[in-house]
Amino acid sequence: MKQLYLGNEAVARGLWEAGVAFGSSYPGTPSTEVTEYAATYDEIECEWAPNEKVAMEATLGASIAGARSFCGMKHVGLNVAADPLFTASYTGVNGGMLAIVADDPGMHSSQNEQDSRHYARASKTMMLEPADSADCLAYTRLAFDLGEHFDTPVLLRLTTRVAHSRSLVQSGERVGIPLKPYEKNPGKYVMMPAMARTRHVFVEERIQKQIAFCEDEAFANGLNRIEWHDRKIGVIAAGICYQYAKEALGKRASYLKLGCVYPLPAKAIADFAAQCETVYILEELDDYIEQHCRALGVNVIGKDAFSPLGEYSQALIAKVILGEEKSNLTTDLPIPGRPPVLCVGCPHRALFFSLKKIGVAVSGDIGCYTLGALAPLGMMDTCICMGASISALHGRNKANPGLAGKSVAVLGDSTFIHSGVTGLINIAYNQSNSVVIILDNSITGMTGHQENPTTGKNIKGEPAPFVSLEKLCEAVGIADVRVVDPNELAVTERTIRAALATDQPAVIISRRPCALLKTVKHAPPLKVNKEKCAGCKACMRIGCPAVSMKEGKAEIDFTQCVGCGVCTQLCRFGAIS
Amino acid sequence: MSTDIMIVGVGGQGTLLASRLLGQVLTAQGFDVKVSEVHGMSQRGGSVVTYVKYGQEVTSPIIQEGEADYILAFELLEAARWLPFLKPSGKLIINTQKLNPMPVITGAEEYPADVLTALRASGADVTALDALTPALEAGSAKAVNVVLLGALAKRMEFPEEVWLNALEKTVPPRFLEMNQKAFALGRS
Structure with a gap:
């Protein structure tokens, strides 16, 4: 029976069915659930790695040792893992190796909108792109066969709408794949100049074989596919854009659906285009397929009609190609925006409030706490x-010592382990007068609560050795390490002021668990004593979603308040308890 | 052609569970189904939307302006925000609960007065209910999502047992009784 699978869940199922034995990832929206679901299969040894580079290197090691293996990451994570990727392309694999990378067109939860397909071309690594959950499972399985056949790691590119949509999937059984024997082979696995030169020749030959595969066999096995309907409009698309196009155009267009986006076929594209009156390339982000077509001399419409910005949709395609728009209902109500906010009870809120009171510049980082950038x-x-x-704070303070003592860095526990610790070593080694605040909320928060090396648990929630942030900071050469509970406002403010006042590097560990953790017990909701409330709005300065003003008095929403008590400390009239 | 349902609300209100449950119901009815979810930063107290589509064949997993047959709004202002996504013949089911967005809390903007009147004036087929009171009656403010699913179930033509089965599959056992009660209250 077919079942609804999240795209990422279907990838995980495909990993299990393909006989994968090892996986290592760093969480990142929209890729995280691949590894979370994979970890539910006992046959796959899954790990959260400190960062994507470590994850991909561990995955390549597992592959060389003979196991089918995978790593998962978001698009920007592939930047971190780019170093091993480019050389893994040269070494090739023993057991199949799949790197899953999830792009985020529209930046639902990302700091940029980069297009990972360029990495496939740049590193000369085969890349598949599924269009729904059924594709996710099928392509994941296929990737291991292709990778072992061509002796290459394979990239699986997802986008948010594929990774985070559920559609029907017919699951299968796990194939029994024993470990491949490991044989020492320096010519293949020791990438120093003499060996790498030989492997580069192999890589170039491999691409030619893969192109031949994409022209021919890929159509026979359905990875690439042509659907002929009306030939006035021809659409070339991969991934989610294929779905949007099908919904917008139906049988009014013919489709060339590409399941393999690197390498791309040449002849198949030229033949398809020759049989259609007008050919549209429908691809979010960059003109990746379009450039390929133009280089072939195939006349197509792409970014001259569609944007390189954000997500596409069936509505956009219908409007641009057919000039059709749906009628709808409207009101002329002015509707205030509702940006994401720090959660009620979030320990970051109190910390940012203290920083605001002191009046420092904040060198920020990637995580829930980035929301501290927003008003109020x-x-x-x-x-x-x-x-x-x-690292940026270090450069800032070195280049402009006048700013030291007036600026801090903030980042989370998981981000610190990911790639903050190297920056801290730099601060200690090259001695800048920098204050770093580690927001230790005992979890990787923004991506939905993943364990990390500081939490004392592994991906399965089993006990694991934990990194002591205090000892780590001391060990790299930071003499001044302090720990505070950010919700104790007065102590926190004093501590930050003291660290800023010294002329040496300092680390403050701001420690309080994420308010959403199931292990955190909340106090009952707080109430405002309306008689004591002076309506001064001091409690509003923290930007807590549970606190608002009603008829000149503060009011606390009992459905939201978790009783953290930060607003209580701000009230000079003792009106909140 | 698919039937398109949007579930809109504020991050943390339980829209994800509602869309998953609805997906279960529709799958059990033998439809092709797609559900598109929101994860990550946008979940943190922001405006959130999930899409549920079903029919003989569903291609795109998302819903655009003028396409939704139903919008199930967990919050009043969010109903107004997403109204343009409703088909002129579509149905809008609204929880009248108000949650102030940050620009309103900071005083930069105002929560518009009389949203319901404006929505009705747009020509939309509006059903408004206070889902919070029955949720609290069932045992928790968190059950607002299941109360609203009950209200949606009343307007869709699937047998009650299919909904109750899906509830049993989706909700942790210790919360099942509360959610069954919330569903019944929403459906009544």
């Missing part, structure tokens, strides 16, 4: 990439 806290000056809070 507005306490972030920069946010670049994982770990950059620390």
Whole structure:
């Protein structure tokens, strides 16, 4: 019986069915659930790695040792793992190796909108792109056969709407894949110049074989597919854009659906285009397929009609190609926006409030706490990439010592382990007068609560050795390490001021678990004593979604309040308890 | 052609569970089904939307302006925000609960007065109910999502047992009784 599977869940099922024995990932929306679901299969040894580079290297090691293996990451994670990727392309594999990368067109939960297909071409690594959950399972299974056949790692590209949509899947059984024997083979696996030169020749030959596969066999096995209907409009698409096009155009167009986006066929594309009056390339983000077509001399419409920005949809395609729009209902109500906010009871809120009171510049980072950039806290000056809070603060303070003592870096526990610790080593080694605040909420928060090396648990929730942040910071050469509970406002403010006042690097560990953790016990909701309330709005300054003003008095929404008590500390009239 | 249902609300209100449960119901009825969800940053107290589509064959998993047959709104302002996505013949089911968004809390913007009147004036087929009171009666404010599913179930032509089966499959056992009660209250 077919069942609804989330795209990421179907990938995990495909991993299990393909006989995968090892996986290592770093969480990142929209890729995280692949590894969470994979970890539910006992036959797959799954891990959260400290970062994507470690994950991919572990995965390649497992492959060389003879196991089918995978790693998963979001698009920006592939930047971190790019180093091993480019060389894994040269070494090839022993057991099949799949790297799953999830792009986020529209930036639902990301800091940029990069198109990972460029990595496939740049690293000369085969890339498949599924269009729904059934494809997710089928392509994942196929990727291991292809990878072992061509001796290459394979990339599986997802986008948010494929990764986070549920559709019907017919699941299958696990294939019995024993470990392949390991044989020492320096010519293949020791990538120093003499060996790598030989392997580069292999890589170039491999691409030619893969192109031949994409022209021919890929159509026989359904990975690439042509659907002939009306030939006035021809659509070339991969992934979610194929679904949008089908819904918008139905049988008014013919389709070339590409399941393999690197390498791309040449002849098949030219033949398809020759039989259609007008050919549209429907691809979100960059003109990746379009450029390929233009290089072939195939006349297509792509980014001249469609944007490189954001997500596409059936409505957009119908409007641009057919000039059709649906009628709908409207009101002229002014509707306030509802941006995401720090959760009620979030320990980051109190920390940002203290920083605002002190009035420092904040070198920010990637995580829930990036929301501290928004009103009313507005306490972030920069946010670049994982770990950059620390390294960028160092550069800032070195280049402009006048700013030291007036600026801090903030980043989470998981982000610190991911790539913050290297920046901290740099601060200690090259001695900048920088204050780093690690927001230790005992979990990887934004991606939905994953364990990490600081939490004392592994991906399955089993006990694991944990990194002591205090000892780690001391060990890299930071003499001034302090720990505070951010919800104790007065102590936190004093501690930050003290660290800023010294002329040496300092780390403050702001420690309080995420309010959403099931292990966190909440106090009963707080209430405002309306007689004591002066309506001064001091409690509103923290931007808590549960606190609002009603008829000149503060009011606390009992359905939301978790009794964290931060607003209580702000009330000079003792009106909140 | 598919029948398109949008579930809109505020991150944390339980829209994800509602869309999963609805997906179960529709799958059990033998339809092709697609459900599109929101994860990550946008879940943190922001405006959230999930799409559920069913029919003989569903291609795109998302719903666009003028396409929704039903919008199930967990919050009043969110009903207004997503109204343009409703078909002129579509049905709008609204929980009248109000949750202030941050720009309203900070005083930068105002929560519009009389949203319901404006929605009715748009020509939409509006059903408004207070889902919070029955949810609290069932045992928790968190059961608002299941109360609203009950209200949706009343307007869809599937047998009650299919909904109750899906509830049993989706909800943790210790919360089942509360959710069954919430569903019954929403459906009544």
